Each structure stands twice: as C-alpha cells, then as structure tokens.
Amino acid sequence: MNKNSIAKKLLALKQADLDLRNQLLQGGQLSEGYNKEMEALHRSNAQQLAQLIDTIGYPTVERVGEEASAAAWLLIQHAISLPDFMRRCRTLLEEAVRAGQADPVHLAYLSDRIAVFEGKVQRYGTQFDWDAEGRLSPQLLDDRAMVDARRKAIGLNTLEEQTELLRQRADGEKQVPPGDARDRKRAYDIWRKAVGWID
Structure with missing residues (x-):
C-alpha cells in the first residue's frame, strides 16, 4: 500500500466511526453505556489499524500525512475494549513524539485515557x-x-x-x-x- 491509499483507508475508518457516533447521538443512545454496535465498529477499526501498524509501524505524519495520522490516533482512542492494543500504541506514540513525528497532544489524550481506565x-x-x-x-x-x-x-x-x-x-x-x-x-x-x- 502506498501513502495515499493508507491515508484514504484511515480517513474512511474515522468517518465510519464519526457517522455511527452521530447516528447514536441523534437517537439519544450515546449516554446509555457502551453501545454494542459502536464497540463492534471500534474493535473492527482497531483490528485493521493493528494490521497496518504491523506493516508500516505507527502511522506517523511522515508515513501517512497529518490528517491520516490524526485519524489513526482517534481510532486508537476509541479502541477502549482493547487495553493491550491501546497500551502498545501509547508506547509507539511516545517514540513518534520523541522523534517529532506525532502530535504530543495526541499522546497526552491517550495517556490520560489509559490512566483513567486503569483507575489512575x-x-x-x-x-x-x-x-x-x-x-x-x-x-x-x-x-x-x-x-x-x-x-x-x-x-x-x-x-x-x-x-x-x-x-x-x-x-x-x-x-x-x-x-x-x-x-x-x-x-x-x-x-x-x-x-x-x-x-
């Protein structure tokens, strides 16, 4: 896969996530616990992202572009029923931030999210x-x-x-x-x- 096709895939996964969130929001279902349909989509997106990471490494700005890198981060943020995946991505994101290839704000959000789920x-x-x-x-x-x-x-x-x-x-x-x-x-x-x- 080239940079453009990877970026398109990541942006499409992000859009599917946002579309479902909006649908649930419009139906008044967003605050009723973790919706099963949303969880399934988050897991599917994370699985596809994990395969991509296995192939190219963390989707840094250099590898996929700024918009697609931000999309990948959103998919990671939403993979809340996959703690090991989120922790793995945090480690990779830390390395990318140190190398100047990812946004430190993304690392702050991901680190906080993991901490909260861990009760920290x-x-x-x-x-x-x-x-x-x-x-x-x-x-x-x-x-x-x-x-x-x-x-x-x-x-x-x-x-x-x-x-x-x-x-x-x-x-x-x-x-x-x-x-x-x-x-x-x-x-x-x-x-x-x-x-x-x-x-």
Missing part, C-alpha cells in the same frame, strides 16, 4: 465524565496546577476553559447525564474487569 490519575485533564451534579467534569487529576502547566507546555487551553467548552458542546448536542450513577459505575467496573483494564 490523569496528568493533562483530557478525560471528562458526568459528575454527581450531572455536569461534565474532569476525571481524577494528580495536581490541578501542574495539569494546567503541562497543558500549556503542549499548546492546550486551560482546564477551566476546556471544561466550559465541553459543557457547551454537550448542551448543544443535547447530551444528558445517565440516570442512576451507582448502577452506571457498577456496570463500568464490571466492563473494565471483563476487558482487562483492572483485575
């Missing part, structure tokens, strides 16, 4: 969820001041600004918090254990 604190404050008051809020942080310093160092806005943006987006999309927070947390922990995020 996040360092960049990129991962949000509904809080007890029914508002989108950052998940557990290590140190608020350091989080903002790290965000600034890689070109991100402040955590306060990001929180406001995400809340506005959720309002605009008519997203609503899940009904029973305790039931949701219980189901989430069962799922995390089942797929291998926690023991």
Whole structure:
C-alpha cells in the first residue's frame, strides 16, 4: 500500500466511526453505556489499524500525512475494549513524539485515557465524565496546577476553559447525564474487569 491509499483507508475508518457516533447521538443512545454496535465498529477499526501498524509501524505524519495520522490516533482512542492494543500504541506514540513525528497532544489524550481506565490519575485533564451534579467534569487529576502547566507546555487551553467548552458542546448536542450513577459505575467496573483494564 502506498501513502495515499493508507491515508484514504484511515480517513474512511474515522468517518465510519464519526457517522455511527452521530447516528447514536441523534437517537439519544450515546449516554446509555457502551453501545454494542459502536464497540463492534471500534474493535473492527482497531483490528485493521493493528494490521497496518504491523506493516508500516505507527502511522506517523511522515508515513501517512497529518490528517491520516490524526485519524489513526482517534481510532486508537476509541479502541477502549482493547487495553493491550491501546497500551502498545501509547508506547509507539511516545517514540513518534520523541522523534517529532506525532502530535504530543495526541499522546497526552491517550495517556490520560489509559490512566483513567486503569483507575489512575490523569496528568493533562483530557478525560471528562458526568459528575454527581450531572455536569461534565474532569476525571481524577494528580495536581490541578501542574495539569494546567503541562497543558500549556503542549499548546492546550486551560482546564477551566476546556471544561466550559465541553459543557457547551454537550448542551448543544443535547447530551444528558445517565440516570442512576451507582448502577452506571457498577456496570463500568464490571466492563473494565471483563476487558482487562483492572483485575
């Protein structure tokens, strides 16, 4: 496969992901747990991406172009039921960022996402969820001041600004918090254990 055909494939996989998300959002199904159809698509996309990585290595800007590299990152971010794949990609992404061939913002998001699923604190404050008051809020942080310093160092806005943006987006999309927070947390922990995020 040449660079253009690889890029087209990655962009097509990303578009399929976004199309399904929009469909579920329009149907009011986005906040009802991890939709089975979406999980199947995420797994399929990750499998295709894993085969590509086995062939060319991490899809860096140099290998596939900036837009397709960002698409690959989104597919990785959404492969949440495949912890080993996400962790493998984080290692590859770390190497690519050190070589100046990938966006450090992507690494921040992926590292935080993995940390949250593992029940650890996040360092960049990129991962949000509904809080007890029914508002989108950052998940557990290590140190608020350091989080903002790290965000600034890689070109991100402040955590306060990001929180406001995400809340506005959720309002605009008519997203609503899940009904029973305790039931949701219980189901989430069962799922995390089942797929291998926690023991």
